[in-house]
Amino acid sequence: MPDLELPCVQCKEIFLYNEKEQMLNYQRNLAQPQRCPKCRSKKAATGENAPSRFEIVCDHCGKHDSVPFQPKAGRSVLCKECYQSSRSRSRHA
Ligand SMILES: [Zn+2]
Ligand SMILES: [Zn+2]
Structure with missing residues (x-):
């Protein structure tokens, strides 16, 4: 790039x-x-x-959290915990 x-x-x-x-x-x-x-x-x-953080509702567990980026519309957003666990899971794939 x-x-x-x-x-x-x-x-x-x-x-x-x-x-x-x-x-x-x-x-x-x-x-x-x-x-x-x-x-x-x-x-x-x-x-x-x-606002350096954006309010989100976790798509996975429904928890309210804030993320340091603007979530894309129509894209699922995960709270910190779900995001981390989904990342560590996908690392094995
Ligand atoms: Zn300038
Ligand atoms: Zn979650």
């Missing part, structure tokens, strides 16, 4: 979306970033309406 150059929606500067970040976001089912790292850290620092 090549590095991508994306325009920041906030300051309009072009920033680099590197391969490592692309992989991380892909693994977490995240879309590509909208803001440059500078604006992102600014946003995180102020903490203004920046």
